[in-house]
Amino acid sequence: MEFRDNPQEHAFREEVRDWLQTNRPKDRRPGDEDIAAQMGFDRAWQRRQYDGGWAGISWPKQHGGRGLTPIEQLIWSEEYASADCPLVHDSVWMALNHAGHTIIHCGTDAQKAFHLPRILKGEATWCQGFSEPNAGSDMLALRTRGEVDGTHLVVNGQKTWTTFAHLADYCELIVRTGEPGGRHKGLTWVIGDMHATGVTVRPMVALDGHLHNSECFFDDVRIPLDQIVGEIDEGWSVVLKTLEFERGGAAFSGFCQLAVHLEQLIAEARKPGATGTAMDDPVFANRLAMARARVQSLRALIYMMVEAAERDVELGAEGAILHLPYSELEQEIYQLAVDIAGPRGLVRQGGPAIGWHSLWLKSLSATIAGGTSEIQRNTIGERLLGLPRSR
C-alpha cells in the first residue's frame, strides 16, 4: 500500500487530457428520443478515437488496441469523464467491451480479422443475446435451440430485453446445442448476424418512453458453423469471459461519469435560488455528503481492483463487490437530483446535457440489468461469505 508519484502517469494523464480537449465532440449527443441519430453520433465519435489511436484502450496492441495498463485505463476513464465526453454505453460499448474482448480471447483468427477492425472503427454494433422470457436471473434455464445441419447451426427461439437489438449488426447469441435442461452444459456462443433471414426484432418502449430493449425471435436462422466462438457445447466458459469484462475495467467509465455528475449536483445545490440553496436543507446536505463519501469509497475499491489487475492478483469473489453498491448509489444520486429539483423535477428538462430526469428514469434499471441486486446479494453471501445456497 503506497502512493507512487509516477512521472509517467502524470505525463500520460496530460497526453490524454490534451487529446480529449481537442478532439471531444463539441456538439450535444442526441438524446434517447432519437436513438438512430444517437447511434450515428456514437459511431462517428468512435471513429475519431480510432483515428487518434485511442480506440480499444484495453485491447492488446496486436489486435489494433492501445494496450493500456489497468492504471492507464483508469486514468483515461477519469479524464474522459472530466472532459464531459459522452458515454457511448449501449451501442458501441457492447461491441468494444463485450464482443470484442470475447473474440480476442476465444475467437478464431478469421473471426478476429473480420470483426475486430470493424468494432474498433465503430462500423459494427453488437447486442447481447443472453436473457430469454423464461431465463432471466436464472440464465442457465435458457432454451433457444441450436441444431447442427451440415455446415450450419439452425437457431430457433426467443431472446428478450436485448439492448439495441433493433440497431445492432451482430448478436452475442447463446444457444442450447446440448441436452435440454443441461444448465451450463451444452451451451454454444455464436455470432448471430442480426440482418439474417429469420431474425425478427420487436423493439419495446421502456418506462422512460424510449426504445432501449427488444424482443428477438429466431426462426430457422442458419448460421455458418465457423461463426461459433469457442467450441460447440462449451459456450459457458466463453460466457464467463464475456461477463468478466463487463465487471472489470469497462465499469470504471460509468463510475467516473457518476462521480462527475455528483459533483455537478453538489455545485448546483450550492447555487442560491428564491428560497436559499438546497444545501441549506440539512436533509439534502446529509444525503449529498453520504453520496460523496460513498463515491470516494467506490473509487478506493476501484483503485484496489486496478492494482490487483496490475499485479496479476486474482481477486475472485472479491471482485463481485463493486456492482451492488455502485448500482444502488447510482439510483440514490439521481433520486437525490430529482428530489432537490422539487416540483421542477417533474418536468422532463433541465440539468446537465442529458437531463437529471432522464438519468433518474434510466437509473431505475441499474439494479436489474447485469444481474439484479438480489442476485448480487446471493452471490456475495454464497461465494464470498460461504453461506449455504438458497436453492
Add this chain to the structure above:
Amino acid sequence: MYDLLLNQDESMIAESVREFLEAELPVERLRPNAKPIDYEAAWQSMAGLGWLGVGLPEQVGGAGLGLVEEMLILRECGRQLVSPKLLATMLAGHVAHHAGSNELATSFATGTAGAALAIDTEARGTGESRAVLTLDWNGSDSLLFWNEDGMGLFDAGSLSSAAEADCVDGSVTLHSASLATGLATAWVDAAEASLPRRAEVLLAAALVGLAEHACDLAVDYAILREQFGKPIGSFQAVKHRCADMAVRQRLAWHQTCMAALKLEAGAADAPLQVASAKLLAAEAAQENGRACIQIHGGIGFQAECDAHWFIKRAMIYDQAGGSMQLQSERVINQPMPQW
C-alpha cells in the same frame, strides 16, 4: 497512483497482530464468567512487539514505519475490542515527538508511559475549560485531547472534578471531568502536523475492525444455527443482511486506506478522504453491530454472547474525533476532489 492493495510485509504484520490478539486478548475475555486476563502483561507484550511506536522514528524507540502500519494494527485492535488506550498511546508518542520531547516519546513508544483518550463532549464549543469523557484512564496516564487547532497531552493536574461514570460499553472505564485546555504538557498545532486527521484515520481503522468481527460472528452463526430444518444463512433475509455487512465493511476499509495514503502524501483532498473514511467506518460498525445482534436472535441480546460488544464500542469511536454528523458536514464542506 494510490496503490491500495496490501503487500506481503503488510499482510504479515496484520496476520501477526491478529494471531497475537486472538490468543491473548480475544473478545471472549469479556464474557461474564471468563477467566481473568493479566492486562498489564498483555500491554507489556504489545509494547515489546513494537506496536506502540510502530509509526515513530527509530531514535525515539519506534520502528520507523508509518500510518499504514498503525492502521493495520488498529484494525485488529478494533476486531478484539482492545482498550482505546493503545490508540491514545500511539498518538501520544507523535505528540511528544513533534513537541520535541524525545524522552517522553520514547517512553510512549516502549510502553513505560501510557495515555488515555479524552473525548470532547461539546464538539462545537471553544472554551478553555472543556467537559470531557476519559476512556480507560487510570489516574497516572497522560490524557490525549484534540480539537481543530491541534492535539495535546495533559496530566492529572489539568483535570478537575473527575468522577467515574457508568459506560454503555462495559468493557471501558469512563470518567467525566473538566479539562483545562491551556495546561497542556505538550501541544502540537494542527498546522505543524495533522495529528487530528491521523487520529481519525486510526479511529476509522478500529471501526472497520469492529464491523468485520461483527460480520464474521454473524456469518458463522448463520451457518451453524438451524431453524425450519435449514441453516438460517440459507434464508435470503439473513443472507442478504450478511452481504450488506460485507459490502459496508469493505468499502469502509478501502476508503480508510485511501485516507491514510492521501494524508501521508499531503494530498489536497486528504481532509475529504479522512472525513469520508470516519463517516463510512462509523456507519459500517454501527450497522454491522446491530445486524450481528439481530442475526443471533434471542441469544444476541444476552451478555454471554459476544454479539453485543461491537455496536457499543462503535458508539464510543463514533463520538471520539467527531461523530458521523460532524464528519458528514466536513465531507460536504470540502472543495471538489481532483482525480
